Every structure is written in C-alpha cells, then in structure tokens.
Amino acid sequence: MNLIILGLPAAGKGTQAKKISQEYNLTHISTGDILRKAATEKSLFGKEIKKYLDAGELVPDEMAIGIVKEKLLKEDLDAGVVFDGFPRTPKQAEALTEILAELGKKLDLAIYIKADEAEIIRRISGRRVCRDCGASYHLDYNPPEKERVCDRCGGKLIQRSDDQEETVKKRIRLHSKLLAQLISYYEEKAILKTVLSKGGIEEVFARIKEIIEVNL
Ligand code: AP5
Numbered sequence: 001m002n003l004i005i006l007g008l009p010a011a012g013k014g015t016q017a018k019k020i021s022q023e024y025n026l027t028h029i030s031t032g033d034i035l036r037k038a039a040t041e042k043s044l045f046g047k048e049i050k051k052y053l054d055a056g057e058l059v060p061d062e063m064a065i066g067i068v069k070e071k072l073l074k075e076d077l078d079a080g081v082v083f084d085g086f087p088r089t090p091k092q093a094e095a096l097t098e099i100l101a102e103l104g105k106k107l108d109l110a111i112y113i114k115a116d117e118a119e120i121i122r123r124i125s126g127r128r129v130c131r132d133c134g135a136s137y138h139l140d141y142n143p144p145e146k147e148r149v150c151d152r153c154g155g156k157l158i159q160r161s162d163d164q165e166e167t168v169k170k171r172i173r174l175h176s177k178l179l180a181q182l183i184s185y186y187e188e189k190a191i192l193k194t195v196l197s198k199g200g201i202e203e204v205f206a207r208i209k210e211i212i213e214v215n216l
C-alpha cells in the first residue's frame with residue numbers, strides 16, 4: 001500500500017506517518033526530514049536549503065521531486081511507502097503519479113489530516129525536536145521523559161528554526177492555497193480521505209487505521 005499524508009504545517013503528518021510506517025511496515029519518506037538533515041551540511045547546497053527552510057518557503061519543485069525519486073530508487077518498495085510532506089504542489093503530485101507508474105506502482109490513499117489554525121499554533125509552539133535524530137515531541141501532548149532530552153538517542157531537544165510565529169503564519173498562508181489544489185487533485189482520483197486532527201495522537205491514529213484497514 002502506498003499512501004500520502006496531507007495537511008497544514010503541524011497538522012500531525014510526521015507523527016502519524018511514523019506510526020503508520022511502524023504499524024504496517026511501510027517505508028516513511030519525509031521530504032522535510034531529508035531537507036532538514038541536508039540543511040545541517042556546511043556545503044553550498046546545505047546553505048541554500050537552510051535559507052528556504054528558515055524562511056518557511058518551499059524548495060523548488062525539481063529539487064523536491066529529485067529527492068523523492070532518488071529515495072524511491074534506493075528503497076525496497078514491496079511493502080509500500082508513506083509519503084509525508086510530499087507532494088506539496090500540483091506539479092509534485094503529477095510527478096509522483098508518473099514516478100510510481102514507472103516503478104509499476106500506484107498511490108492507493110491520500111489521507112488529509114484536517115486541523116484548524118488555533119490547534120496548529122498550539123502544536124507548533126509546544127513542538128520540540130531532537131537536534132541529532134529528528135524525533136518530534138510536544139511539551140504538553142507528547143512530552144519526553146526527561147526535560148529537553150530525546151528519549152530515543154539522548155540528544156538535545158530544540159525548537160525548529162521555522163517554528164517562529166511569523167514564519168509559521170507564512171507557512172500556513174502558503175500551504176493553504178496549495179493544499180486546496182492537492183485536495184481537488186486527489187478527490188478527482190477518488191482516493192482522498194479526510195481525518196479530523198482533533199483529539200490526541202492515538203485518537204487520530206485510530207481514525208487513520210480504520211481507513212487503511214478497509215483499503216488494505
Ligand atoms: P515539513 O517538515 O514537511 O513541515 P510542515 O509541512 O510545515 O509540517 P510539520 O513538519 O511542521 O508538521 P507535521 O504535520 O509533520 O506535524 P507533527 O507531526 O510534527 O517541511 C518543512 C519545510 O521543508 C517546508 O516549509 C519547506 O520549506 C520544505 N519542504 C518540505 N517538503 C517539501 C516539498 N515537498 N516541496 C518543497 N519544499 C518542501 O506535529 C506537530 C506537533 O504537534 C508535534 O509537537 C506533535 O507532537 C504534536 N501533535 C501531533 N499530533 C497531535 C495530536 N493529535 N494531538 C496533540 N499533539 C499532536
């Protein structure tokens with residue numbers, strides 16, 4: 001099964017994509033995680049990516065598509081893939097359809113996690129991520145066992161550079177329009193399912209599992 005998770009920043013895409021990949025043994029491809037890792041490199045490429053991320057702007061379509069293509073060619077795709085943060089634009093959506101077709105695969109589900117702006121702001125302001133392994137926490141909703149320390153690797157927990165209030169507002173503005181276009185694209189393909197983001201992480205996951213189970 002191949003699926004994508006759609007939603008505004010901090011809707012819970014990464015949190016749910018990780019749980020889905022563990023439960024169904026799917027490969028998790030997060031363009032945001034790949035780009036954040038690349039942005040820590042001292043190379044010119046790393047610095048260029050960092051500029052986009054810090055500004056809350058999308059990297060060019062060709063770059064995002066290239067990253068996903070490269071990853072797909074490397075991974076074992078037999079069990080399936082959960083895409084998180086990709087596609088982000090109609091051009092990326094078309095590219096994903098084509099890349100999967102070239103590999104003899106198709107997208108089975110597009111799960112849209114619907115969140116309102118107030119919830120997004122609460123989630124972003126409490127989010128902390130591990131500087132070393134990228135694991136994500138929330139100070140109230142999903143706290144680490146030890147304050148400011150990653151449960152998984154012991155790394156330091158920090159705020160993401162694009163989680164500043166002004167950048168967040170910019171990301172929401174930018175993504176709202178593109179998200180609407182992606183929703184129409186997958187509605188037309190009759191694979192869109194909407195899940196409300198309200199409730200805790202496990203509650204949202206239970207809703208997603210119900211959808212996946214009927215599509216397995
Ligand atoms: P990306 O990393 O994809 O960021 P985003 O879309 O802005 O989404 P987030 O990662 O901020 O949120 P999320 O939905 O994953 O929520 P999370 O699970 O963390 O992309 C970052 C940047 O990279 C982009 O701005 C762009 O510059 C670039 N980029 C990436 N992909 C690109 C592409 N395809 N094309 C071009 N550029 C691209 O949850 C948020 C918080 O809430 C966490 O603290 C979590 O613990 C908590 N939480 C989650 N669910 C719940 C719940 N149900 N209840 C309570 N708390 C919850």
Ligand code: MG
Nearest residue numbers: 013014015032
């Ligand atoms: Mg994410």
